[in-house]
Amino acid sequence: MKHLKVVFILAAVIGLSACQSKVEYGDATEVETVNENFGSTDLQAIAAKMVDSMLTFPPVVAMTANDRPIIFVDKIKNKTSEHIDTESVTDSISNKLLRSGKFRFIDMTKVDSVRKQLDYQNNSGMVDPSTAINFGRQIGAQYMLYGNLSSIVKQDGSTKDVYYKMTMRLMDLETGLIEWSDEKEIRKVKSKSFLGL
């Protein structure tokens, strides 16, 4: 009888400990393979490759030798079959480029807020006119950074193959010339497990 009790308690302890969910901190740059969808590792790989390629490309090096060119980042077009936050990809890239100290950026997503603020400073009558920032003093961008993210997905029975290609280009807005361009390819293959729940 006593044995039975011990066995019962042990079983209960084992059973309960397995049911407990837990939260842990992980490394943000760790390789993530939860599923085959576009994930943090892909984003990091794309940003790293693009920034590295751009900063080491000889004409770009020459361009940034004596000057900090002004860039505006156009949206990256999502041509995949997944809902991906491409703004997050461009944020990572522009962040890294800006931190390199070689470029300056114009944030087109905030133009409306800026306009509202300037409107308030100049037209509301609430702000001392001598401190108000005038319209038409901002500096125009010289270059445009843009890109495409496309994917090819193939599936057959137990295998799923996902191929991503990110293409990025830097265009001189004055001449229309492409000053730099590169692509990053990512391939992921998922095979189903044979036995599972």
Add this chain to the structure above:
Amino acid sequence: MRSFLLLATMMLSLSGCAFNSIFINYPSQIAPVKAQLNSATPQNAAKIVADEISGADGLLYAQEAGRSAQIAGDFTSSKQYYQQAVAAYSAFDDKAKVSLSDAGATASSLFLNDNVIPYRGPGYERIMLHQYQALNYLFAGDPQGALVEVRRSNELQSQEQARYQKSNKSVQAMANGTIDAEMNKLGKAAGSTTSSFLNAYSYYTTGMLHEILGEPNDAFIDYRKAAQISPNNPYLQKDLVRLAKELSMPQYDEFKKRWGDAVEPTKDQGQMIIMLERGFVPEKQSFTVPFTIEGNWQTASLATYYPNRQPVRQGQIQGLGTVLKTAPIADIDALAITALKEELPAALVRQAARIYAKAEMAQSVESETKKRRNQTDYASIAMQIFNVVTEQADRRSWLTLPEQAQIARSYVKPGSYSLMLDNNPADPIEVKSGRTTLVWIIDTGNYTRFYSIII
């Protein structure tokens, strides 16, 4: 004692599933939803089934809830419901080849019925899910999201095409005696053309979205596939000629010869595209055959469709000057019938195994002594009743889908138009020069709803 235990476990296992389609047939569960959708207050229809999304058949209820919200014009919550269905489908995709939960479900289907197997829709339902989700994104003002859904649906379409080529052979190869008779009946109801395997409406919708969102080349590919399935639709033919000319495709001359030269809008005209969805897809019916095995009563129940298909009326759109007649692009009911036909062989195998399992159960509780003494064998009677009551055909399918989809397209001068579908008026719909106005009309029988967006 043994029989008592067996019955007790059975009762326990059954009490847990009283609320899903194991005992209450699925069409009668959805009937109140359809009634609401066909009334002046469709807003609450989705909520009727929303609670069931967490259950075993969550996929199906999520589809129904999403479609119900969409019919009611609530595209935001429809999007959320559909997302749950998409997640359920990808969970199925990620399952292991030999899945313990699948095996468990199949095993319990041997003692109860096929409704215990979690619902996994046929291919056309999954494609339509993404097609409708694309429209949700579009009407919520997110064209890029809409294109993502369109591409997903394209991927699934090509998978389905490959499967269709295989299954065409396998469906024929499985043919024998009884299956044959039933399949022939279904075959007659569905028609045996490709239009009952592949969905021209999905191809047309994805093509149309490609076109109005600035990807005419992709649109041309989808329109061509749609035209292969549904070759007689005049609007589709015109679209093909026009795009072939615009993209200077080599097929232009051939198309021009067959369907006449391209009709293009003049400079100030705007385009109006009309998608009309009519009725509700028919419900699966069950046919039940009672018989006895060694003196014990048993039944076999299978799902089927009644062969009497009513023709769907062609839509007449007034208010654009001339009367615009919509032309059918796809019969969703034919797709549903073909999907059932494809499922039938596997369902019959399970049915045979179930008859065997239930006959064994009935025999195991039978008491020889009671039989000899001519006493009433309550255990045996209870088991027979259990066997007959639990034998329910699997009548689950996405029931809020339309019966037929029709399309029309016209070039009109910019301005505000008061459209009427068969004398059902809509709020004024605006057309702008050089832009496209997409009008989505859902006719549920008593009520017609118009949704429009300018792109």
